[in-house]
């Protein structure tokens with residue numbers, strides 16, 4: 001048990017990432033022309049000398065075909081972005097026209113159909129995806145997300161398939177600190193005893209014994225393929241002997257419940273095992289069954305050199321060669337990918353279990369443009385660049401089934417964020433078809449995870465699924481972006497209720513339920529994931545243990561966690577709930593209503609006190625500044641930022657979208673005014689400066705309030721109404737480029 005199982009000075013880990021960012025700034029921005037394409041030399045070198053190597057593809061042919069693909073798809077991307085703007089303008093105009101009267105939900109819905117925002121939903125649709133790994137199709141369990149730019153974290157995430165339950169409990173508030181069980185610098189045996197009791201109670205519930213409890217167990221043995229469990233006065237067995245699936249000599253017993261493995265490690269020379277009746281030194285849970293390697297909202301990647309870091313880390317994961325140097329307690333270690341785990345099955349044969357999480361890669365959304373590649377002198381859609389390069393890189397995994405194989409089923413998993421409606425899903429589907437041709441891959445090798453996180457996608461989810469039915473491997477409620485889009489879409493309808501209240505209003509409940517209802521109706525059960533969103537409070541594990549069990553209960557076969565520790569603890573929920581049976585029950589209910597989904601969470605009469613209004617503003621602005629200052633000045637795309645109650649919250653671009661859109665909405669409707677927002681920005685800048693005082697890489701926002709970070713935060717709020725769909729990345733990217741140039 002480690003006193004700080006997942007904790008270490010965040011500033012130290014992050015400074016590794018920061019130093020990497022500084023290095024990247026030194027790369028020159030030369031471009032090399034090929035036909036009508038100009039490719040930044042750093043990217044071109046990476047593709048030719050690293051990504052293409054071993055794929056059998058010719059570099060010249062690759063660039064030529066890439067140009068053809070961009071020529072075909074870039075204008076279509078632009079047209080789709082225009083369609084988003086057209087819908088937004090029409091919706092804005094409708095609300096302005098109807099302002100003053102009560103909201104007429106029926107007329108509003110008719111209007112949405114008339115303009116084509118709502119489209120007819122297909123009937124009798126079943127997805128037809130083939131060649132999907134069990135981790136996606138059959139095994140329910142946590143999904144970890146990690147910024148790809150941080151190699152240390154990315155390796156940790158890939159290795160988070162297995163996690164120590166003892167460490168996860170000991171190092172977090174999952175175990176209370178009462179009666180002398182505090183978390184302290186030195187090992188606390190009182191706390192350790194509570195951890196062991198908690199873990200053995202888990203074993204009792206999950207792998208019940210025919211007689212007695214794990215607390216009484218003195219040892220394990222395997223005789224004729226049967227697990228014998230020794231207690232002081234008797235020998236007992238598992239009530240369900242089939243749960244015993246393997247062992248490692250006398251060192252480990254492997255159990256299985258709800259398709260998830262649990263290893264009981266036995267080591268009587270270990271400091272915990274030595275004091276345990278059965279010699280149990282730890283219990284390892286299969287934890288992050290899948291992981292999203294994120295190129296999107298948790299990273300700051302604004303130019304070619306940043307993109308090369310993104311791609312190089314992904315390549316390292318796909319080839320199994322990524323390493324990172326990790327310093328702990330003065331000791332430097334090299335972190336690499338874990339190998340598979342080898343056991344003996346009860347019948348004596350060799351049993352190999354994956355040692356790593358199944359990795360999916362999240363590309364950026366369709367609205368991002370990059371200058372890493374120019375076509376006819378213009379920036380190209382970054383999502384197309386991502387589609388081509390992340391798929392090219394993943395070919396390394398398919399090419400040689402080495403010991404670090406990711407997809408045993410031969411698929412490449414790409415998560416598509418922020419798509420607005422069925423046309424954009426069709427477009428993504430076609431891009432991947434073209435990428436497969438370009439790279440000479442069998443059709444439908446590339447699978448798609450659809451983030452259901454924009455309102456037009458939620459409202460037309462079945463049509464969206466239909467457009468990707470041969471590739472679909474997940475739908476996931478990205479409720480953070482979805483909340484931002486909720487505010488932006490109905491910006492002109494009136495002032496929204498306070499941010500915290502948005503989590504319990506009818507639209508979001510309908511959104512969450514409807515996503516599961518539609519997923520089940522489209523046959524995702526046993527074929528694809530139905531996922532739920534992020535636990536955004538990385539230090540609040542007791543609360544997570546209490547609340548996140550709601551996700552498997554609601555029929556979700558996976559849900560997002562921010563860290564490996566959270567993955568291990570969330571895995572407990574999938575032992576308690578058999579998702580397949582939750583899904584069977586849920587599929588009998590009638591689907592959540594589209595009308596509720598379309599209801600708008602407005603504060604009909606704003607009767608918040610001035611204290612409540614100021615508190616809302618303080619909270620939102622503190623998180624905006626705390627996040628933006630690290631993004632702009634240090635290139636860190638995901639941070640833990642204290643909220644007004646001093647709770648560290650995971651902030652990324654989606655949470656920034658909510659906070660900035662919320663203030664923009666209140667400004668627009670006169671709940672707050674410009675002077676008050678500016679005053680609060682300056683006040684909160686002092687608070688954020690104070691919070692970051694121990695970070696030697698940090699530059700203060702105050703007293704000048706004119707650095708790129710402060711100006712970015714200001715612009716995100718004051719131009720929030722006019723930012724396309726309320727996205728933050730355009731402003732962030734511009735100011736980050738400015739900050740990089742000034743370094």
Ligand SMILES: CC(=O)SCCNC(=O)CCNC(=O)[C@H](O)C(C)(C)COP(=O)(O)OP(=O)(O)OC[C@H]1O[C@@H](n2cnc3c(N)ncnc32)[C@H](O)[C@@H]1OP(=O)(O)O
Nearest residue numbers: 006010145146153156157298480562563638639640650654
């Ligand atoms: C709306 C959306 O799109 S959500 C998706 C985007 N969000 C994410 O990807 C969240 C990813 N999570 C993170 O980046 C981090 O957990 C944060 C920023 C929230 C907190 O980071 P920190 O303050 O550094 O975490 P903390 O100090 O508690 O723990 C650090 C340790 O945990 C590990 N860790 C933390 N998060 C992760 C992760 N997501 N994956 C792998 N390892 C992680 C680190 O490797 C480190 O361990 P090490 O010292 O052995 O390397």
Ligand SMILES: O=CC(=O)O
Nearest residue numbers: 478479480481654
């Ligand atoms: O991407 C996830 C979200 O909640 O947004």
Ligand SMILES: [Mg+2]
Nearest residue numbers: 453478481654
């Ligand atoms: Mg999102």
